[in-house]
Every structure is written in structure tokens, then in C-alpha cells.
Amino acid sequence: MYKNNKRSWAEPFKIKMVEPLFMTTIKDRLRYIEEAGYNTFLLRSKDVYIDLLTDSGTSAMSDRQWAGMMLGDEAYAGSENFYHFEAAVQKFYGYKHVIPTHQGRGAEHLLSRILIKKGDFIPGNMYFTTTRLHQELAGGTFVDVIIDEAHDPESEFKFKGNIDLQKLKDLIESKGADKIPYICVATTVNMAGGQPISLQNLKEVRQMADVYGIDIVHDMTRVAENAYMIQQHETGYEKKSVAEIVREICSLTDHATMSAKKDALVNIGGFLATNKDDVYTEASNWVVVYEGLHTYGGLAGRDMEAMAIGIAESVQDDHIRARIGQVHYLGQRLIDFNVPVVMPLGTHGIFLDAKRILPHVSQENYPAQTLAAELYLDSGVRSMERGIVSAGRNEVTGKHNYPKLELVRLTIPRRVYTQAHMDVVAESVQAVYENRAAVKGLEMVYEPKYLRFFQARFRKL
Numbered sequence: 001m002y003k004n005n006k007r008s009w010a011e012p013f014k015i016k017m018v019e020p021l022f023m024t025t026i027k028d029r030l031r032y033i034e035e036a037g038y039n040t041f042l043l044r045s046k047d048v049y050i051d052l053l054t055d056s057g058t059s060a061m062s063d064r065q066w067a068g069m070m071l072g073d074e075a076y077a078g079s080e081n082f083y084h085f086e087a088a089v090q091k092f093y094g095y096k097h098v099i100p101t102h103q104g105r106g107a108e109h110l111l112s113r114i115l116i117k118k119g120d121f122i123p124g125n126m127y128f129t130t131t132r133l134h135q136e137l138a139g140g141t142f143v144d145v146i147i148d149e150a151h152d153p154e155s156e157f158k159f160k161g162n163i164d165l166q167k168l169k170d171l172i173e174s175k176g177a178d179k180i181p182y183i184c185v186a187t188t189v190n191m192a193g194g195q196p197i198s199l200q201n202l203k204e205v206r207q208m209a210d211v212y213g214i215d216i217v218h219d220m221t222r223v224a225e226n227a228y229m230i231q232q233h234e235t236g237y238e239k240k241s242v243a244e245i246v247r248e249i250c251s252l253t254d255h256a257t258m259s260a261k262k263d264a265l266v267n268i269g270g271f272l273a274t275n276k277d278d279v280y281t282e283a284s285n286w287v288v289v290y291e292g293l294h295t296y297g298g299l300a301g302r303d304m305e306a307m308a309i310g311i312a313e314s315v316q317d318d319h320i321r322a323r324i325g326q327v328h329y330l331g332q333r334l335i336d337f338n339v340p341v342v343m344p345l346g347t348h349g350i351f352l353d354a355k356r357i358l359p360h361v362s363q364e365n366y367p368a369q370t371l372a373a374e375l376y377l378d379s380g381v382r383s384m385e386r387g388i389v390s391a392g393r394n395e396v397t398g399k400h401n402y403p404k405l406e407l408v409r410l411t412i413p414r415r416v417y418t419q420a421h422m423d424v425v426a427e428s429v430q431a432v433y434e435n436r437a438a439v440k441g442l443e444m445v446y447e448p449k450y451l452r453f454f455q456a457r458f459r460k461l
């Protein structure tokens with residue numbers, strides 16, 4: 001009742017069903033991490049206490065989403081749930097056409113195949129692993145045109161997801177607009193630490209794209225989180241709702257790929273959206289080959305129903321404020337412990353700066369991979385490497401890509417863990433940080449050809 005802006009971000013829900021967690025002993029964990037080749041992707045989930053590997057497909061669905069699952073119309077063609085889902089995409093995101101896919105990379109595959117020709121260049125605000133690989137498999141070369149601040153974990157710039165317009169212009173001028181099938185704009189930028197792009201910047205990118213006649217593809221995996229950061233930090237947007245900002249972001253782009261496993265609060269699902277009829281026609285043909293008919297795209301009817309409801313829930317101000325509030329709560333605890341983290345705090349997780357935490361481990365000995373393994377050993381908390389292992393090798397030279405950022409991501413699933421879980425995580429990170437001097441690096445003993453971070457195996461030095 002009384003006006004007070006200092007109220008906490010408490011969750012706008014209460015818990016109706018619980019899933020037990022199991023603790024392991026240090027003796028168990030020593031064995032499990034060795035058996036997993038020091039790769040947290042290869043651990044069994046039953047051996048993990050608090051799982052911060054990813055926010056992808058790990059969210060808790062609402063009672064309404066679960067109720068929607070019971071309304072699955074499992075017809076092969078023309079499922080009623082598809083039409084609900086299509087209506088949700090049109091209402092909340094404003095794209096004209098939508099094609100469901102089993103997850104984000106399914107949409108990336110289709111769109112890359114349709115838009116990219118061999119020898120093309122695709123500028124983007126930093127790479128994402130699957131996005132870049134699909135661009136490369138289609139014959140293109142990804143070019144990073146994000147602002148320099150994004151590569152500096154200590155820069156406090158609020159919109160580190162912004163595109164450097166000069167870098168973009170130079171690329172277009174040097175390669176020629178006909179060699180640039182589209183500009184890839186991600187909201188938010190995962191690999192930079194969950195950093196948002198501003199609407200001001202996106203409008204400028206749109207203007208430049210129009211001058212050269214180039215399309216914009218929107219990787220809208222975490223668009224609501226980006227919209228919340230705009231509402232909090234961009235002048236002129238303080239009074240706009242997250243839903244309104246999301247619509248405005250989408251309206252500045254031509255096509256979109258979405259992993260609904262993040263923002264949209266489902267355990268599986270994604271889509272490709274486009275405003276262009278010809279791209280839609282081609283995509284609805286290719287989707288039959290790789291995913292399934294254009295009214296299910298590899299999903300069950302019930303999955304599309306849950307996605308339709310999740311999209312509506314994801315843009316509610318209360319939801320997103322609590323979601324990012326929890327992430328920032330963890331971040332602030334780590335800052336209070338003086339642990340080096342990527343600044344400003346991101347939206348889907350907190351990113352530990354492994355280069356500063358383990359300065360004695362050289363990048364060839366995988367500091368972030370090492371740190372993730374140490375954290376698991378300490379407490380059973382599972383995190384993910386986002387450094388040199390994730391960056392892979394240069395297609396042409398075969399050498400490691402050496403990213404400036406060597407990070408461990410503590411990714412927070414939506415609506416899953418409590419504040420007490422965040423405290424346990426912070427205390428474990430602090431313990432590892434205090435004992436960091438004794439930590440030794442790793443060597444890689446098995447390296448898969450594509451997206452090596454998922455399945456690579458390591459040995460302790």
C-alpha cells in the first residue's frame with residue numbers, strides 16, 4: 001500500500017509440486033567427474049545437486065502450461081495447437097509467418113540453407129555455437145561485428161550486445177552487399193555474458209540494412225530478457241511494458257529463429273518466423289524434409305500448446321523482473337565475495353571470469369573448463385564452459401579460435417531454484433575462489449569435429 005521502491009523481486013508464483021534433489025559426497029564426485037572426462041556435459045543429471053548447466057529446456061512450466069499439455073491435438077496435420085501457437089507468435093512477436101521446429105538449431109539450419117550461398121559473409125553481434133556452425137555448413141563465413149566492449153569482461157557498458165556500425169559498414173563495403181545475405185542480431189548475446197542490445201542501436205542497424213537492401217535475422221531466444229534491460233536502462237522506455245518493447249524489437253527485423261526452450265518456458269520447441277512470403281514458402285518445403293510437416297515441425301501438439309502459453313507468460317513484467325532479479329541476486333553475492341564476474345550482470349546467468357580467477361592456467365589448458373570441474377567437485381553444482389573449448393577451431397587453419405572471453409556460465413533455469421539455492425552456489429564459488437592457487441589445468445584427450453564442447457574429454461595435468 002505504501003509507496004516504496006525498495007521492495008524485493010520475490011517470485012510471482014508459489015510452488016505446487018516438488019522434485020527431490022540428491023547430494024553426493026566428494027569421493028563420489030571425484031569419480032563422476034573423472035568418468036565424465038572433466039566435461040560437465042558428460043555428467044549424469046542424478047549426480048548433480050544444483051544444475052546450472054543451462055537455462056535451455058530446464059524451466060518449470062506453469063499449471064496453465066501443464067493444463068495445456070492435456071489439450072494436445074495429436075493430429076499429423078493441422079493440429080489445433082499449431083493455430084494457437086501461430087496466433088501467439090503473431091500477437092506477441094508480430095511476425096507474419098511461423099514454422100515450428102524441434103528447437104532453435106532446427107530453425108537456424110532451415111534459414112541458413114535458404115538464405116546463405118557459398119562465399120557469403122554473415123555479420124552478427126558475436127557468434128553463438130550452433131548459429132555459426134549452420135552458417136558455415138551452408139557455405140558462409142561468420143563475421144563478428146559486436147562492439148569492442150563486449151569482449152571486455154570488465155567494461156560496465158550497459159548495452160554490450162550492440163553492433164559496431166562502423167565494423168558493419170566496413171564489412172558491407174569491402175565484400176559488397178550482394179555477399180551479405182543478412183545481418184544476424186541476437187537478443188540478448190549469450191556468449192558475451194547475456195548482454196542486451198539497445199533499441200537505439202537496433203534502429204541504426206535497421207537503417208543501414210535498408211540503405212544496402214540487406215535483411216535482418218533476429219535470434220530472439222532471450223528477447224524478453226533483452227526487453228527488460230531496455231526498460232530498465234534505455235531512455236524513453238522506462239514506462240513501456242516488456243511486451244511492448246518485445247514487439248518493437250521484432251518489428252525492426254525481417255526473420256527470426258527462436259529456441260523456445262529459454263524465454264518461452266518450454267522443455268522443447270522452437271520456430272522460424274518471417275515476414276517474407278517467399279522465405280516462408282521455401283521454409284515450409286524444407287521443414288518437411290528435416291523436421292516434420294509445417295504444422296508440427298518435430299513437435300507434439302501438446303508441446304505447441306505449452307509453447308503458446310509460455311510465450312504469453314514470458315513477456316509479463318512480473319515474471320521477467322523476478323527472473324532477472326534472481327540472476328542478479330546471485331551476481332551481487334559473488335561481487336560481494338570479490339569473485340571476478342562479467343559486468344554488467346547478464347540476464348540468464350552469471351559468468352565467472354576464468355582468466356582472472358585462474359591466471360596461472362594458460363588458455364591452452366582450458367581455464368574455464370577447469371573451473372567448471374572444480375566447482376562441481378566442491379559442491380555438485382554444475383556449470384558450463386564458455387571459452388576456448390566452446391569457440392572451436394578455425395575452419396581454414398584448423399587452429400583453436402582464441403576467444404578473449406574465457407568464462408564459466410552459472411545459468412539459472414526459470415522458476416526452478418530458490419534464493420537459498422543461490423546462496424549455496426555463491427558459497428561454493430567463493431570456496432573454489434579462495435583455493436584457486438592450487439588448481440591445475442587440463443589437457444584434451446578426445447575432440448569431436450563439430451561443437452566439440454558438448455562431448456570433448458579431458459585429463460588433469
Ligand code: F0G
Binds near residue numbers: 053106190219258270
Ligand atoms: N541461439 C542462442 C542465443 C542460444 O543460446 C541457443 C541455445 C540457440 C540459438 C540454439 O537453440 O539449443 O534450442 O537448438 N543455447 C543453449 C545454451 C544450448 O545453453 O545456451 P537450441
